[in-house]
Amino acid sequence: MKNLKMKKEFKVIADLLPNNTRVLDIGCGDGSLMHLLRKEKNIEVRGLELNQDNVKECIYKGLPVIQGNAETELHQFPDKSFDYVVLSQTLQAFYEPEKVLKNLLRIGKSVIISIPNFGYWKVRTKLLLFGEMPVTKTLPNTWYNTPNLHMCTIKDLFNFCDEKNIIIKKVVGVNENKTSLIKKSNLEIKNLFSKVGIFLIS
């Protein structure tokens, strides 16, 4: 699944992270992001991944990975044991995303979350004009086999952080190869034109 994701997203995440830090990648897939972070930024990486084949792939690459479920096994990481915790496009797939998010903020001094934006105009049009659940490049599954249980928009996550007193340090919108900073002032328009939203919070 990770392979299909935009390389651009990893690039943005890498740019948000300072060199020589400690980073935990939740749902690290085959380790592509960890590999990039270690190579380009000398970051001390750790991964958590559910799928056995992906775990094996990370181990082959010499990347430290723990096989486990982020929904139930985040308790194993001590408070503030990482500078950053990264969660790339999986928040919406958890049963209890709020609980997971709380845990991420406990483990990391800062957290980077990316979400497929349900507010993207193509997604909205599909539902509005055709009355069908949207299937796009970032949301490739159909309603009956999607792992996504809690879809949200960039605006939703923005409001959620406000409500829960989570500090938003930076939000980046990604559309194909273009990235742009999202602020309260341009939220409405960016929520319409970003495929993916990347949040740096703490």
Next chain:
Amino acid sequence: MPSLAGLFFWMNIKLENIKKLNVTKPLKLDCGKSIKDFPLAYETYGKLNGNKDNAILVFHALTGDQFVTGTNPITNKEGWWVTAVGPGRAIDTNKYFVICANVIGGCMGSLGPKDINPVTKKPYGLDFPVITIKDMIKAQESLLEHLGIKKLLCATGGSMGGMQLLQFCATFPDKTFSAVPIACSSSHSAQNIALNELARQAIMADPVWDNGKYVLKNVQPKNGLAVARMVGHISYLSEKGMQEKFGRKLQEKADYEFSFNADFQVESYLRHQGYAFVERFDANSVLYITRAMDYFDLSKQFKGGLVEAFKNQKTKFLIISFSSDWLYTTKDNKDIVIALNASGADVSYSEIITDKGHDSFLLDEPEFLKTLKGFIDSMYEKFKNEKRI
């Protein structure tokens, strides 16, 4: 079949011809006693390269020995880990230099209860000091010194081998670049101790055992020892694995015999395993080694527990557990991962899904072997680079 006494005589002659290091440095044991000038039997496979960066130390389990792969010269049977170690295997002896030593307290050439007590000039029996997992690994450290290996590429072991490895890493934090403890635990649970006690009681209940003094008469409490082995064998398999392998199948007969002979295949299997074991293992060694396992509790040795035990670890760990292992469960193994995580160590973890129970680490379990190989090969590349810098 030769008599058991004859067999042991023959085994002892063969044991003269295996690799042994005479450890001259006194070893202070946890029990307070010391041993010195004692033999540590070992075997090596492959070649140590010029940079001395391709050495892998294997720790054996309760009933294992130093003959990891190839043919065991004493028993003429296959080594206990041929599935994982050998030319072209996961731990490739064409590439790596593999070392394994017989634990002290064992009976394959290292100092154990059937050896001669220098004080009494008679076999030790129960006069042999009670040893611990820590004593075992301290003895093996002398071997690394003897072989001129400052830092291992990797150390690995399953079951009690994994416990030795955890102890080795805690005691010598920079002796190995990487470590793969497999299907083990950082301390023996009540159930683990209970099963070991069952094995010990079986041996002690055999009148031939005679408080361990059978060694003086050159006999072996084979009935007790065989039952002890049967207990072990049950704990190494999973319920499902056992059901699939044996079910209620009868042993070469059409119907019940209405007797207490081995009607069922599973009975026949256990009897075979039990009585094959007495030909290669010493009953008192089982007592001593199971005791060492029961006393093992890594967290007890460090104030602050297991996290403290792994403090300042530079070693890169891969912990592997098997889903159907009820002897050293996934939870036991995950607790080690949690402690390593809490101490900030570099740790990977994989749970292999299998029905084959604790024994899985000895079997041809492809996912397990691939993971092991992938880890060790990637660690070798890193270790070489680190050494170059």
